[in-house]
Amino acid sequence: SYELTQPPSVSVSPGQTARITCSGDALPKQYAYWYQQKPGQAPVLVIYKDSERPSGIPERFSGSSSGTTVTLTISGVQAEDEADYYCQSADSSGTYRGVVFGGGTKLTVL
Amino acid sequence: QVQLVQSGAEVKKPGASVKVSCKASGYTFTGYYMHWVRQAPGQGLEWMGWINPNSGGTNYAQKFQGRVTMTRDTSISTAYMELSRLRSDDTAVYYCARGPPVVVVATYFDYWGQGTLVTVSS
Numbered sequence: 001s002y003e004l005t006q007p008p009s010v011s012v013s014p015g016q017t018a019r020i021t022c023s024g025d026a027l028p029k030q031y032a033y034w035y036q037q038k039p040g041q042a043p044v045l046v047i048y049k050d051s052e053r054p055s056g057i058p059e060r061f062s063g064s065s066s067g068t069t070v071t072l073t074i075s076g077v078q079a080e081d082e083a084d085y086y087c088q089s090a091d092s093s094g095t096y097r098g099v100v101f102g103g104g105t106k107l108t109v110l
Numbered sequence: 111q112v113q114l115v116q117s118g119a120e121v122k123k124p125g126a127s128v129k130v131s132c133k134a135s136g137y138t139f140t141g142y143y144m145h146w147v148r149q150a151p152g153q154g155l156e157w158m159g160w161i162n163p164n165s166g167g168t169n170y171a172q173k174f175q176g177r178v179t180m181t182r183d184t185s186i187s188t189a190y191m192e193l194s195r196l197r198s199d200d201t202a203v204y205y206c207a208r209g210p211p212v213v214v215v216a217t218y219f220d221y222w223g224q225g226t227l228v229t230v231s232s
Contacts, residue, residue: 031216031217031218033217033218035155035219037155042205042222042223042224042225043155043205043207043219043222044222045218045219045220048218048220054220086154086155088155088217088218088219089217090216090217098157098169098171098172099145099157099171099217100157101154101155101156101157102154103154104154104155
């Protein structure tokens, strides 16, 4: 089955830049989406279509894509950004038949 | 504003069924796909399937085929997810999540319900 691969954890100090990667063979053909989830809360969409930011999401959140890897970048990380982050895409068939999530990355703000 | 309000926590015995509801407000219910996603304790997100509230058409993840049924009642803007033959590893928080407009071929979730904890225990 199709998989998206994320690092289990990323740690940064406040004010630094955090980069979270997500790899998958179908990513050159399918858009990626990113969600932030804080403990006990539902996920929140922070990036859509690889690099677009929904209204209300701070400008420090950005997304990029290169080949089979997409990257969520958080510039000037703040303590409130500590959370789990999940990438998501359509399955590799591209027929909107299925959805796949990455395993999630825990961002720790030191 | 868009809101998805789910039904309350459930405790079920193995082999039983559970039906979770998701009441939508603040938008045209029949205009957007509704998905269901679950999260086991301490684990990641797992997609279960979607329903097109306009047509009633569904698409289930292969893992849940034969055990999950997604329905809707357009008169009260509510979607339902029923999971049968419950096992202990079905213990999870179940979320409904709004997808894109039904005329769009895309896959994302822009609004989520608050989640419903389903505990399966003998």
